[in-house]
Amino acid sequence: MIKKYPNRRLYDTQTSSYVTLSELKKLVMTSEPLLVVDAKTGEDLTRSILLQIILEEESAGVPMFSEAVLSNIIRFYGHAMQGHMGSYLENHVQSFMDWQSKLGQSSPTLSPEVWNQFMKWQTPLMQNMFSGLADPSQTVMAQMQEQVQKQLQKNTDQFLGAMGLKT
Numbered sequence: 001m002i003k004k005y006p007n008r009r010l011y012d013t014q015t016s017s018y019v020t021l022s023e024l025k026k027l028v029m030t031s032e033p034l035l036v037v038d039a040k041t042g043e044d045l046t047r048s049i050l051l052q053i054i055l056e057e058e059s060a061g062v063p064m065f066s067e068a069v070l071s072n073i074i075r076f077y078g079h080a081m082q083g084h085m086g087s088y089l090e091n092h093v094q095s096f097m098d099w100q101s102k103l104g105q106s107s108p109t110l111s112p113e114v115w116n117q118f119m120k121w122q123t124p125l126m127q128n129m130f131s132g133l134a135d136p137s138q139t140v141m142a143q144m145q146e147q148v149q150k151q152l153q154k155n156t157d158q159f160l161g162a163m164g165l166k167t
Contacts, residue, residue, distance in 0.1 A: 003039040004049070010036070025053050066149055070157045096148075 002019065003011045011021045027034055028050070036049045047110040058065065065073075 002034070002036040004036055004045055005039045010049075011039070015063070021049070021053055021056060024049060025057075048109070064155065069149065069153055069156060072153075086120075092152075 001013045002024065005011065010019050024034065034046060035142055036045045037043065066119060076082050
């Protein structure tokens with residue numbers, strides 16, 4: 001458990017030491033369970049800390065979300081479909097994580113056989129997002145990230161249009 005003190009410091013009760021957001025990110029990356037509570041009130045601050053980690057990541061280097069995607073997500077707050085959008089995003093991120101895990105278990109390299117297995121495992125939506133990629137070079141991975149971002153934007157735009165939120 002991590003306690004957050006009023007001076008904004010984070011204290012890891014297991015290691016009896018202060019930690020940084022960067023160290024908490026490492027815990028998340030290794031799938032360690034994370035619980036952050038306010039030291040005074042006991043309020044669960046985990047979501048807030050995770051959002052801070054995302055904000056730091058988005059500010060440094062190559063952002064994962066375009067301004068358009070972030071704007072569209074913001075438009076769902078207070079909308080009747082807010083709860084559905086959260087579960088929609090959660091399901092698609094989990095599908096991507098499952099794919100990544102399955103791919104990692106199959107082979108450390110992206111061979112044509114592994115790629116074919118992956119494509120059979122994916123839903124038609126995911127197939128459209130990743131069609132045409134075969135080489136795991138940095139360039140292709142960057143293109144894949146861009147394609148995922150474009151597909152997410154397209155899906156979000158279609159969803160907003162269907163809900164009458166986008167003109």
